[in-house]
Amino acid sequence: MLQMVNSERTLVNALTILSTSIAVLVSTGFLMWNAGDVTIEASLVPTAMFSSGWHHCRSPTSARIRKLLVVAMTQGQKHVVLRSFGIVEISYESYLSIVKSSYSAFSILY
Numbered sequence: 001m002l003q004m005v006n007s008e009r010t011l012v013n014a015l016t017i018l019s020t021s022i023a024v025l026v027s028t029g030f031l032m033w034n035a036g037d038v039t040i041e042a043s044l045v046p047t048a049m050f051s052s053g054w055h056h057c058r059s060p061t062s063a064r065i066r067k068l069l070v071v072a073m074t075q076g077q078k079h080v081v082l083r084s085f086g087i088v089e090i091s092y093e094s095y096l097s098i099v100k101s102s103y104s105a106f107s108i109l110y
Contacts, residue, residue, distance in 0.1 A: 025099065032095040039080045039091070046076035 054069045082090040 028095060028098070031090065035082050035090050038082065042076070042080040046073045049073050049076065 049069055050073060052069075054066055057066060084090050088094070
């Protein structure tokens with residue numbers, strides 16, 4: 001955006017900046033597409049474990065398995081957060097906020 005504001009307003013400059021912006025948004029969108037699938041599938045794991053029929057096992061050796069499944073279901077209920085470089089949270093909401101803030105800054109500067 002800063003490059004577009006400071007450069008000449010010619011068609012070639014506008015096309016290069018536009019193509020770069022589209023490439024960044026599309027690549028980030030593909031990342032969010034996959035990250036969204038991971039977070040949705042991770043949220044379904046505890047329900048799938050509970051529905052597996054683990055509570056019907058009554059043998060003495062299955063007591064240990066039942067305890068492990070209860071712990072796994074408890075851990076699986078925690079919200080999955082993907083982070084980029086351990087700092088930036090990667091989610092659909094963060095992607096939308098990046099797109100909205102960049103558009104807002106562009107509309108103010110240009």
